[in-house]
Amino acid sequence: MLRRGALRFGSVGGAIQLQLTTQLSTKALRSKWKRRPKSSSNLAFPPAFTENLRRWQKLLKMEIDANERVIREHLSNSSWRDLSRRGLAIGNLRLVSHKVEPLCGRVVELETSDSEHWNSMGIKFKRGVPLVLCSGERISHLGECVLLSASERRIRLKLDGRAPELSVDHPTSYVLIPSVTAGVLHSLTKFLSESSSWKGLPGERILQYAYRAVPMPVVHRDRKLQCIQKLNDDQQRAVAAALNRSRPIVTIQGPPGTGKTAVVIEIILQAIRTKQKVLVCAPSNLAIENIIGRIRGETEASRMSLDPSISMEEDLKQHNSYSDLLRLYEQLNESIRLTGDSSITRKISQEATRLRDSMRKAGLTVIAPEFHFYDLIRLFLP
Numbered sequence: 208m209l210r211r212g213a214l215r216f217g218s219v220g221g222a223i224q225l226q227l228t229t230q231l232s233t234k235a236l237r238s239k240w241k242r243r244p245k246s247s248s249n250l251a252f253p254p255a256f257t258e259n260l261r262r263w264q265k266l267l268k269m270e271i272d273a274n275e276r277v278i279r280e281h282l283s284n285s286s287w288r289d290l291s292r293r294g295l296a297i298g299n300l301r302l303v304s305h306k307v308e309p310l311c312g313r314v315v316e317l318e319t320s321d322s323e324h325w326n327s328m329g330i331k332f333k334r335g336v337p338l339v340l341c342s343g344e345r346i347s348h349l350g351e352c353v354l355l356s357a358s359e360r361r362i363r364l365k366l367d368g369r370a371p372e373l374s375v376d377h378p379t380s381y382v383l384i385p386s387v388t389a390g391v392l393h394s395l396t397k398f399l400s401e402s403s404s405w406k407g408l409p410g411e412r413i414l415q416y417a418y419r420a421v422p423m424p425v426v427h428r429d430r431k432l433q434c435i436q437k438l439n440d441d442q443q444r445a446v447a448a449a450l451n452r453s454r455p456i457v458t459i460q461g462p463p464g465t466g467k468t469a470v471v472i473e474i475i476l477q478a479i480r481t482k483q484k485v486l487v488c489a490p491s492n493l494a495i496e497n498i499i500g501r502i503r504g505e506t507e508a509s510r511m512s513l514d515p516s517i518s519m520e521e522d523l524k525q526h527n528s529y530s531d532l533l534r535l536y537e538q539l540n541e542s543i544r545l546t547g548d549s550s551i552t553r554k555i556s557q558e559a560t561r562l563r564d565s566m567r568k569a570g571l572t573v574i575a576p577e578f579h580f581y582d583l584i585r586l587f588l589p
Contacts, residue, residue, distance in 0.1 A: 251420060252414075252415070252418050252419075252420045253418065253419050253420065256418045256419075256420075260399055260402060263399055264396060264399045264400055267392055267395060267396045267399070268396060270392060271392050271393065271396065274387070274392075275387040278295065278384070278385060278387050279387065281293060281295055282346060282384070286346075287341075287346055287382040287384075290346075290382075290384060295384060295385060296346075296382055296383060296384045297319070297332060297362070297382070297383045298319075298380070298381075298382040298383075299319050299320070299380055299382075300317040300318065300319050300362070300380065300381040300382065300383065301317065301318055301319070301320075301380070301381070302315065302316075302317060302373055302374075302379065302381060303316040303317060303318050303361070304316045305366075305372070305373045305374070306536075306540045307536055307539050307540055307543070307556075308536065309532050309533070309536055309559075309563060311355065311365045312365065312366075312368065313365070313366040313367075313368060313370070314355070314363060314364065314365060314366065315340070315352070315363070315364045315366050315373060316361060316362070316363050316364075317361070317362045317364070317381055317383075318360055318361045318362070319360050320360070332354055332357060332362075332383070333354065334354055334355060334356060334357070335353060335354065336353070336354045336385075336390075337351065337352075337353055337385075337386035337389035337390050338351075338352050338353070338354055338364070338383045338384065338385060338386055339351055339352070339383070339384050339385070339386050339387075340352050340364065340366065340370065340381060340382075340383060341381065341382040341383070341384060342379050342380070342381055342382070343379070343380065343382075346382055346384065349370050349371060349373075349381075350366055350367045350369060350370025350371070351367040351370070351386055351388065351389060352364040352365060352366045352367060352370070352383075353365040362383070364383075372543065372547065412455065413455060413456060416455045416456055417456060423455070423456075424453055424454070424455070426448075426451060426453045426454055429444070429447035429448050429450075429451045429454075430447060430450075430451065431443075431447060432446060432447050432450065432477060434446065434473055434477075435473060435476045435477065435480075436469060436472065436473050436476075438466070438469060438470070438473060439466070441465075442466050442469060442470050442473070445457075445459050445470045446470055446473045446474055446477065449470075449474050450474065450477055450478070459471075468497065468498070468501075471487070471498060472498065472501050472502060475487065475498070475502055476502065479502075526566050528562060528565070528566055529566075531562060532559065532562050532563060532566065535555060535558055535559040535562060536559055538555050539552065539555045539556055539559055542555055
């Protein structure tokens with residue numbers, strides 16, 4: 208047991224709360240996705256881990272197929288009202304707006320006047336859930352989408368770019384049903400099935416250490432650091448361990464109140480002092496907000512999440528070119544409304560993308576809900 212007031216760290220842990228890896232933050236990132244030597248990429252994982260990869264894929268596929276069969280069976284034999292009663296659809300939706308936004312791309316806003324139906328279904332469709340937008344009583348598929356927000360009988364969706372244009376002038380009734388081709392299980396299955404694509408990429412060596420393809424180095428001493436914050440001895444030792452390049456993985460554990468956040472802040476500040484780039488991940492927006500709030504005065508920080516309404520939009524508004532970006536997107540939406548996918552529309556879209564990219568390079572990161580992990584890592588390349 209870990210006593211209150213103590214902070215413990217080690218090279219290996221079951222639930223890793225912090226991983227600071229020099230492979231990701233320095234050498235591997237500077238390589239800009241260059242392949243590692245064959246001797247590194249050809250290292251084999253233990254047979255038990257390799258067998259687990261195959262078994263996990265099979266089990267996930269079975270679960271996905273079972274869910275898909277249920278949904279497709281209901282879709283083929285039911286109206287949207289029947290699906291609604293089973294908790295598989297939100298129907299009777301009216302299009303309020305359809306436009307292109309700087310943060311999320313194509314965004315659709317729908318509303319329903321059926322308050323009883325909304326009260327029973329609104330809580331079941333959560334932000335970030337992949338859905339399919341359909342039209343009419345026969346549930347004709349229009350395109351895949353992701354739920355951005357849902358409140359007061361209104362729904363905002365991030366619509367797939369391949370979906371057709373929608374018009375508020377057409378009195379069409381829309382239906383939302385669960386996607387059978389996207390979601391967490393599909394993403395995890397794809398990641399596991401594409402294990403060969405990990406070879407030579409940043410982070411591969413970390414997997415090799417974690418799953419015993421490479422022996423974990425034994426480190427007996429960490430270099431003492433001059434801490435920026437006032438930390439106790441346990442916290443200072445944890446910071447020194449995390450910044451030791453000989454330690455590929457460092458786990459820091461402790462009960463509430465032992466100063467883990469202060470240790471994370473110190474690690475970030477020390478890395479910034481030595482011109483390293485740092486990627487901080489957390490399971491909640493609040494945790495990231497707390498960290499950014501404490502380091503904002505020391506360095507530029509970009510916050511990324513699936514919720515564009517918290518912080519990210521405010522950061523975007525602070526940029527000097529924000530008004531120009533809004534103007535371009537207003538022109539883009541007007542051009543789409545008047546001319547559709549014309550050469551003028553494509554030209555405005557390209558200009559808006561260039562401006563948005565230049566804002567990102569200036570220190571502000573714009574991210575869409577379908578952002579891929581490898582795209583995220585690419586942002587941290589020099």
